[in-house]
Amino acid sequence: MPVWPFLAVAFQDWTITAERTKFAETGRYEEAVGFCKRLARFSPAAKVITYDKSPEGRPMVALLISSDRSFSEKAFATSKKPLIFVQNGIHSGEIEGKDASLMLARDMLVHRKHPELLAGANWVIVPVFSLDAHERFGPFNRINQNGPTEMGWRATAQNLNLNRDWMKADAPEMRAEISLVQRYKPDIFFDNHTTDGADFQYVLTLGIPWGSSIPSETAAWSKKLYNMLERRCSSEGFPTAPYFSLNNRTDPSKGITVSDYSPRFSHGYVSALNRPAILVETHVLKPYEPRVRATYSVMVETALECVRQAKDLKAMNARADAAAASVKEGDSVVLTSELTNETEPFTFLAYPYAPRPSSITGRPVAAWDRTKPQTVATTVRWKFKPGLSVAAPAAYAVPPAWHGVIDRLKLHGVKSFTLNKPMTDLFWTERFEDVKFAPSPFESRQQPSFKSVAINGTRTLPAGTVIVPVAQPHSRLLIHLMEPNAPDSFVQWGFFNTIFESKEYAEDYAMEPYANKMLAGNQALAKEFAEALKDEKFAASASARLDFFYRRSPYFDDRLNKYPVVRLSTAQLLKARGRN
Numbered sequence: 001m002p003v004w005p006f007l008a009v010a011f012q013d014w015t016i017t018a019e020r021t022k023f024a025e026t027g028r029y030e031e032a033v034g035f036c037k038r039l040a041r042f043s044p045a046a047k048v049i050t051y052d053k054s055p056e057g058r059p060m061v062a063l064l065i066s067s068d069r070s071f072s073e074k075a076f077a078t079s080k081k082p083l084i085f086v087q088n089g090i091h092s093g094e095i096e097g098k099d100a101s102l103m104l105a106r107d108m109l110v111h112r113k114h115p116e117l118l119a120g121a122n123w124v125i126v127p128v129f130s131l132d133a134h135e136r137f138g139p140f141n142r143i144n145q146n147g148p149t150e151m152g153w154r155a156t157a158q159n160l161n162l163n164r165d166w167m168k169a170d171a172p173e174m175r176a177e178i179s180l181v182q183r184y185k186p187d188i189f190f191d192n193h194t195t196d197g198a199d200f201q202y203v204l205t206l207g208i209p210w211g212s213s214i215p216s217e218t219a220a221w222s223k224k225l226y227n228m229l230e231r232r233c234s235s236e237g238f239p240t241a242p243y244f245s246l247n248n249r250t251d252p253s254k255g256i257t258v259s260d261y262s263p264r265f266s267h268g269y270v271s272a273l274n275r276p277a278i279l280v281e282t283h284v285l286k287p288y289e290p291r292v293r294a295t296y297s298v299m300v301e302t303a304l305e306c307v308r309q310a311k312d313l314k315a316m317n318a319r320a321d322a323a324a325a326s327v328k329e330g331d332s333v334v335l336t337s338e339l340t341n342e343t344e345p346f347t348f349l350a351y352p353y354a355p356r357p358s359s360i361t362g363r364p365v366a367a368w369d370r371t372k373p374q375t376v377a378t379t380v381r382w383k384f385k386p387g388l389s390v391a392a393p394a395a396y397a398v399p400p401a402w403h404g405v406i407d408r409l410k411l412h413g414v415k416s417f418t419l420n421k422p423m424t425d426l427f428w429t430e431r432f433e434d435v436k437f438a439p440s441p442f443e444s445r446q447q448p449s450f451k452s453v454a455i456n457g458t459r460t461l462p463a464g465t466v467i468v469p470v471a472q473p474h475s476r477l478l479i480h481l482m483e484p485n486a487p488d489s490f491v492q493w494g495f496f497n498t499i500f501e502s503k504e505y506a507e508d509y510a511m512e513p514y515a516n517k518m519l520a521g522n523q524a525l526a527k528e529f530a531e532a533l534k535d536e537k538f539a540a541s542a543s544a545r546l547d548f549f550y551r552r553s554p555y556f557d558d559r560l561n562k563y564p565v566v567r568l569s570t571a572q573l574l575k576a577r578g579r580n
Helices: 003-010 029-042 073-078 096-109 115-120 172-184 216-235 266-272 288-308 310-324 403-411 475-482 508-519 523-532 542-550 570-578
Strands: 046-053 059-065 083-088 122-126 188-195 204-207 240-242 244-246 256-258 277-283 332-334 337-339 344-350 374-381 384-386 389-391 395-398 423-437 448-461 466-469 566-568
Touching: 029 046, 029 059, 029 096, 046 172, 059 096, 059 172, 073 172, 083 096, 083 172, 083 288, 096 115, 096 122, 096 188, 096 288, 115 288, 122 172, 172 403, 188 266, 188 288, 204 216, 204 288, 216 240, 216 288, 216 310, 240 256, 266 277, 266 475, 277 288, 288 310, 332 475, 395 403, 395 570, 403 466, 403 475, 423 570, 466 570, 508 523, 508 542, 523 542, 566 570
Parallel strands: 083 122, 083 188, 188 277, 204 240, 256 374
Antiparallel strands: 046 059, 059 122, 204 277, 244 256, 332 389, 337 384, 344 374, 395 466, 395 566, 423 448, 423 566
């Protein structure tokens, strides 16, 4: 008797807009949310959670899938099954992942396809991440893209590109997403996209980090995963390559290059959390249907491999966390990867370049002849060596005034404690020289460039100072944020820009007599001033002359251009704990 209600629901229409329109269209966000809720009503192995609201007030939802029917963070964390996190629509015009994920969830829960993926893995699926951008829906959003007929926008309602926001976390959506990732701690992570550029035969390109900036065991596992996916997805009719750039857009025989990515990007961020991650980039010029089906294929094949290797995958991730939590003062931590000059042979699936004349541009316009697919013998650069490396301190100390930094450290799951009593000691930090700012903001931030110089001096850390030990599972992410020269540090993203601003100044009537007092009997200063006067521009400027003395006087701001964060030694960390 209970079978009949099941059959009644199972034989309902479980197609989505993309399927009903033969992939001419994609549905709105309301369809994605409603479809996820239908799946949860149908199957006890599914649950929909709302984990925040977008700036325009839309619910941010995720679909949780587990055949164990236990959906708590603790249940997922303690499960022997791998947790697969699928993120779609961080760029909402690139929306294949949404439709592929809904189809895959339905196929597992309703049509009983891929039973090993339902039984052998837990899932967190975000159908659309940048959902306000998704609902900026229209036919004129992506001129480079071959369908669907209408789609969402690249940036949020606040005009932020979420896939540059993982470290600075300015967007409300991003803060919600980071919290979700930190709560559910994936074993592997998908970020589904569409890419453009030149034309070629590949439907699917994959950015899987395996550079020197991630744990070596994770890197080796990830490279093997790519090799497997390239074979399997290609054999299923979706020619696959690494996510590459052409050294010459018109001539693939000149070679291709595979890059590493910093943690401002989704897959770079998850890599900094010691986890394998996959950037899926389907090719923008292919029709929408093969792009969706290629995304579906790569998720299935990856999940199958994760289920087969569940025990080894989870053990590898645990070892990576343990190694990160064992970082000691003085250990070298690699933050970036650089390509070596080594190349390997690569067979590139190309179309011949066939530019066409244009009366608009007055010069040839890029075009390729798809009627003549060809293979081109070329080379690939995809081997890496360590780039920026830093010696880890035992801890960092963040003064309590820097709330934006402290709040984001908490958001990123970084553990810390607070000084209850002041602490005075000699601390290492940095002074910044040759500070310049870009003429325009990038992702709402005015970014500085600078030269950093290590300095050591006495400082008193006030009560309320936040002490952040490095020896914790998120040590690599922490060091990325705190080391000024790291590409996505708080300093690089402008969190400390006010330290570059001089707030006090000296009037000429006060500074000129004081400068005479400074010169009196100080032969070294007099010699330095005389040397400076040889510069005609300096000599001609009364204000520059006075500033010369102001900067050398005790009235000058001794905090200007100095990093307010200091590094602690092991002994200082122990001392700080005693003041906790």
